[in-house]
Amino acid sequence: MFIEMDLQSEVPLYAQLVDQLIEGIASGALHPGDPLPSVRSLAADLGINLHTVNKAYTLLKQEGFLQVHRKQGVVVNAEGMPGVTEAFERKLDAQLKTLAAEAAVRGLSAEAFAEKCAGAYRSAITGGGESL
Amino acid sequence: MTIQDWSWTTLTIFGLTLLLSALVFSLTANYGLRALLFGVYVPEEERQLPSIAALRRRYQLRVWIAAAVIFAAGAAWILAVNDEAALYTPLAALLQIAVCGALFFSSRREALRLKAERGWGVEASGKRVAGLHSRLGNLTVSDKWFAVHGVVVAACVVCAIVFWDRIPDSLATHYGINGEPDRISNKSIGTVFLMNFFQLFLIGLFWFVQYSIRASKLQLDPRQPNRSLEKQRRFRKVNSAFLMGFSLLLILFFGVLQGFMIYEWPQQAMNIVLVAFLIVLIGSILVLVVYLSRKGLDPQPNTPPDERHWRAGGLFYYNPDDAALFVHKQFGVGWTFNMARPMAWVILSGVIAVPLLLVLISVLLT
Known part of the structure; x- marks a missing residue:
């Protein structure tokens, strides 16, 4: 799956990343337990600031879409999605x-x-x- | 061997050194991205322009003329003076690098003029694409191959220990380019194993190069992310395999050099080894570049570079808003640092400091 950022969009970059990751999970492009790239390497490949990716990952983790494992790094929550809150x-x-x-x-x-x-x-x- | 024979081997090594650097310089015009003309982005529909091909050809012609003139002057000097040629090869190589650098920047100016004339506006697309799974699987050959290097170093060390008593008490620790020793030191751990320290340093350096190939930015072409990802992965794998072989050759070369130092192998043979080493080096670089261009493998996506962040005519990348430490060069061969990252400065000073430290230690030990 590819992440596409529009640097000229009015939507903040972290929000674009959050939206696309959730869309990826919804469409089945990302499965529970799938590994995501580290904050550093995704930020490097997109040519954007570390904090932008970190903010998106942190939000998604707080919501329960992602998990951070000590060994595997960031993964799509393997224990299921957070449900309707x-x-x-x-x-x-x-x-x-x-x-x-x-x-x-x-x-x-x-x-x-x-x-x-x-x-x-x-x-x-x-x-x-x-x-x- | 007569003095005349020496000057012929000196000439050969001199010529091959110049040939190697002329080759590297003339290939910078072709290696890599067609979209960039001396670091200047050319829009897709303009790339077939005859004046672009002419500019590339003119630059290459000038590089070869400069190499030929420097070679002729140096050769005349070596044949006339017939001694102390050691100094001239590095000097001539430095001169050639300076001249070719100047040629490159004059070509870049012409490219910029062409850009102004034809109105190549760089419409930075503002789109960035990255693959979430592009780093799964191997981007380089396995680091386990360095075990082969390790075995070579171990063999060199073990031989030196086994034959310790046969090693003479005074060693030639420095050779002129004509193969004659011009500095003698006493036998000690530092002098006998000097080359092994260098070998270990080289293994460390090349491991780091492999790491940087893996870690460097994988920027994709937003219009065809899959294709550009595939190309970049292949490009990295091929370069990584080449460098693995090249580093092994270098380690072997230093091992042979150690052999000449401590086992008193005939000095004439050393010139043959040096000539063979240079020929293999030139040949393998040619094969690599031809292979990469035949397969159409690009080092980076076909998108205009963000010119605000490439400073000093595209030589240095400085972008505090980019998390990447390693980025692909705008022109020339290989990867470079994002100078806005403090780690870039730490690594650069380390790469310069460690060999200096090795030399210092070996001087203190002798």
Whole structure:
């Protein structure tokens, strides 16, 4: 699996990395227990600061998506994913609300909006968003 | 052997040394990335431009003319003066490096002029791609091969211990380029085993080179990450295998040198060994470069370099926001340091300090 960073994007680099790693797990490109490169080597290959990668890994570890082993280094959590937490539901609600409001103002129907959501979900779990 | 014979072997070694450095310089124009013309990025659609090929040819022609002139002047001098040629080979090599360096930078200026004329804007894409699994599997040949080097060193040491009584009390510790000893030292641990210390240092140095090949930045081409990853992996493996063989040759060479020092092997043979060593070196470098270019193996992705971070005309890389310690050079052969990392300075001073320390210890021991 490849990580692609857009240095000119408004999305912070650490957030781009977090999103892509979660997308990788969702699509099955990354399996539980899969090793990830060390902070140093991923930062070096991307040509970005150590702290950026470290921040992304730390966030994902706190959420329970990643584990840090003393021997194996950073791996995708082998004991399963964190599940739907209250914090996640709040985040989901907030982001959906923003998008739903704009969709309504722009005249997108509730059905079309729901269909978009379902489509995004399907393509996330099949990796449809990625070019194969 | 007559004096005339000596000057012919001297001339051969002199010529081969110049040939080697001329070869390395003329190949810097071809080795590696087609996208870079003397460190200047050329957009894809402009690479077939006749003036680019002409610029490369002109540079190479100048390098060979410079080598020929230096060789002719040096040869005339050696034949006329017929002694103390030891000094001239390194001096001539240094002169050649200075001249070729100047030629390189004048070609780079021409490339920059071409860039301004043709308006090669560097649209730094701002996209960076890295593989999460690109470092799984071996990027270099196994370090276990260094065991062979170790066996060679051990054999040299064991022989010296076994034949200790046969080793003469005064040893030639320094040779002129004509093969005649010009410094004699007393027999001691330091002088007998001097070459073995150098061998150990070389093993350490080449282990570090292998490590740096593994550790250096694996930047991929965002448009075709898979292909560029495959190419870079192959490039590293081939270079690593070459360097493993080359370091073994160097260790063997130092072992033979030790043999000449302590077992009083005939001195004429040493010149033959030196000539053979240079020929093998030149031949293997040629084979490596031809192989890499035939297979189209690039050392780095086909993307414009970030020119803000390449200082002094592309010689040094300085980027505090890049975690990479080793990066591929913009031109020339091999990898270089990110000078913004303190570790780069630590390693550089170590590489300079350790041989100095070895020489100092051997001087103190004698």
